Amino acid sequence: MNSEKPYDAIVVGGGPAGSTVATLVAKRGHRVLLLEKETFPRYQIGESLLPATVHGVAHLLGVDEELKNANFTVKHGGTFKWGSSERPWTFDFAASRRMAGPTSYAYQVERMRFDKILLDNARRNGVEVHENSPVTDVLKAHGRVTGVRYTDGNGQSHEATARYVVDASGNTTRLSGKSGARREYSPFFRNLALFGYFEGGGRLPAPNEGNIFSCTFEHGWFWYIPLSPTLTSVGAVVNQESATMVQGDPEEAMRRFIAACPQIAEKLADATRVTEGPYGQLRVRKDWSYCNTTFSAPGMVLVGDAACFVDPVFSSGVHLATYGGLLAARSINACLAGDVDEKESFAEFERRYRREYGLFYEFLVGFYDMHQSESSYFWQARKVTNASVPDLEAFVELVGGVASNELLSVAQVRKSFEDSSQQLSQLVDTRSDDDEHVIGAVPSRILEQGTALQGRAVIGVNAGEGRPLEPGGLGASPDGLSWVPDTTRTGNTA
Ligand SMILES: Cc1cc2nc3c(=O)[nH]c(=O)nc-3n(C[C@H](O)[C@H](O)[C@H](O)COP(=O)(O)OP(=O)(O)OC[C@H]3O[C@@H](n4cnc5c(N)ncnc54)[C@H](O)[C@@H]3O)c2cc1C
Numbered sequence: 134m135n136s137e138k139p140y141d142a143i144v145v146g147g148g149p150a151g152s153t154v155a156t157l158v159a160k161r162g163h164r165v166l167l168l169e170k171e172t173f174p175r176y177q178i179g180e181s182l183l184p185a186t187v188h189g190v191a192h193l194l195g196v197d198e199e200l201k202n203a204n205f206t207v208k209h210g211g212t213f214k215w216g217s218s219e220r221p222w223t224f225d226f227a228a229s230r231r232m233a234g235p236t237s238y239a240y241q242v243e244r245m246r247f248d249k250i251l252l253d254n255a256r257r258n259g260v261e262v263h264e265n266s267p268v269t270d271v272l273k274a275h276g277r278v279t280g281v282r283y284t285d286g287n288g289q290s291h292e293a294t295a296r297y298v299v300d301a302s303g304n305t306t307r308l309s310g311k312s313g314a315r316r317e318y319s320p321f322f323r324n325l326a327l328f329g330y331f332e333g334g335g336r337l338p339a340p341n342e343g344n345i346f347s348c349t350f351e352h353g354w355f356w357y358i359p360l361s362p363t364l365t366s367v368g369a370v371v372n373q374e375s376a377t378m379v380q381g382d383p384e385e386a387m388r389r390f391i392a393a394c395p396q397i398a399e400k401l402a403d404a405t406r407v408t409e410g411p412y413g414q415l416r417v418r419k420d421w422s423y424c425n426t427t428f429s430a431p432g433m434v435l436v437g438d439a440a441c442f443v444d445p446v447f448s449s450g451v452h453l454a455t456y457g458g459l460l461a462a463r464s465i466n467a468c469l470a471g472d473v474d475e476k477e478s479f480a481e482f483e484r485r486y487r488r489e490y491g492l493f494y495e496f497l498v499g500f501y502d503m504h505q506s507e508s509s510y511f512w513q514a515r516k517v518t519n520a521s522v523p524d525l526e527a528f529v530e531l532v533g534g535v536a537s538n539e540l541l542s543v544a545q546v547r548k549s550f551e552d553s554s555q556q557l558s559q560l561v562d563t564r565s566d567d568d569e570h571v572i573g574a575v576p577s578r579i580l581e582q583g584t585a586l587q588g589r590a591v592i593g594v595n596a597g598e599g600r601p602l603e604p605g606g607l608g609a610s611p612d613g614l615s616w617v618p619d620t621t622r623t624g625n626t627a
Pocket of ligand 1: 145146147148149150151168169170171175177178179180181182266267268269301302303304305306307326368418419420436437438439442445447448449450451452454
């Protein structure tokens with residue numbers, strides 16, 4: 134057993150949550166060790182991303198350009214056969230003034246590639262990354278987590294110590310309980326997902342061909358995610374009664390589920406299921422939603438699926454993982470700099486993280502009531518977010534991951550301003566306006582507002598992302614990587 138010199142932070146897990154927190158702590162010049170059990174690229178589910186991740190957090194990480202060049206499918210929004218409407222309905226991220234223009238899209242990603250981009254970026258930013266190195270336990274002293282025990286690729290056991298340990302080891306974490314946290318499962322979202330990959334599946338008509346398509350059927354709902362022009366991720370999320378069909382013969386269950394959903398059956402009529410390589414098997418995941426009773430303890434913090442998970446219908450997993458990673462990095466950076474008291478710093482992290490999780494959770498409870506129209510869902514989104522914008526915009530802000538008002542920062546919008554005119558005119562040229570079903574399909578009003586928003590950014594009007602969530606709380610530092618005390622407490626204004 135080796136004992137190594139202390140780190141500022143040790144991050145367990147190299148998924149989106151782990152890579153985010155590790156990179157953003159290393160960017161402040163701190164010494165960070167990231168330990169990952171697998172060797173990347175490794176398979177993971179969670180392929181449909183949100184604008185808040187690919188423009189907001191990715192910009193802070195410095196990978197937004199790399200993602201742009203990675204040739205991932207561009208996702209302008211979502212198409213749903215859901216609720217009382219007979220016909221599918223579509224929303225565009227561009228319907229939100231916060232996202233209109235150059236930040237009005239996300240990507241559908243192959244997680245093997247996406248997660249490796251984030252992990253390699255962590256390395257480039259100075260994080261010491263050890264793959265094939267599972268963490269087996271945490272170390273404690275005087276009521277504080279002080280480090281971890283892990284095994285290296287040669288099977289040799291090591292101990293490493295740090296001021297902070299981050300559990301970002303995903304939904305199968307064995308460490309979160311060491312912080313004193315208890316995982317509480319939702320009594321409401323208790324589904325099971327059966328998923329696989331198809332070559333040659335049909336696409337939604339342009340301009341929605343990159344959208345996620347979500348479609349209810351008698352056993353639950355399907356996701357249909359175009360990962361490339363020919364490869365599609367297809368998953369059936371079924372209720373507990375139908376879950377027994379999967380336990381017997383997953384192949385047969387998948388065939389029956391597809392046959393029971395005409396819209397998916399039609400898209401897959403000429404498709405072939407992939408049966409080789411990393412996409413070659415049907416996989417099953419119990420996707421029960423859960424949340425830990427606490428996200429932090431002295432010396433330790435939980436992020437991503439290690440902290441909480443909410444039903445995947447709005448593709449919020451990677452957003453919550455990377456947003457949680459950003460918030461944890463702010464808290465760690467503030468404490469390492471001695472700027473903020475540790476308890477206060479982690480309370481701010483937890484308050485913001487729980488708020489974002491809670492918004493998705495509360496909204497989803499209403500969304501699972503299939504007897505409502507889409508306009509009623511939009512109204513509910515406005516109600517849970519308490520937004521002062523029209524219903525549709527509140528809905529799009531929530532499902533785009535920008536309800537917190539801090540992920541599409543002024544800096545990002547300003548950076549994008551140069552290409553905005555060109556991209557806005559491309560949007561006008563490429564999107565059809567004869568489809569009445571496209572809700573919020575970039576009408577000229579929104580394009581104008583998008584341009585106005587960018588204009589305001591250019592002249593330096595603060596969007597408010599740095600403000601405390603509550604009076605007396607902490608605000609984000611100008612670079613977004615740390616917390617600063619609320620200046621209104623001392624009578625100053627931001
Ligand atoms: C059915 C289903 C569909 C989903 N669809 C979507 C979607 O469309 N969009 C979306 O955004 N999200 C989706 N999600 C959620 C998404 O998969 C997760 O929220 C996301 O991957 C969480 O990221 P993470 O970094 O917390 O964890 P992970 O991505 O799981 O990464 C954790 C890492 O920790 C490593 N690790 C584990 N244990 C140890 C250890 N002891 N030592 C060292 N390393 C360890 C693992 O190998 C892994 O690489 C879906 C989830 C499910 C179940």
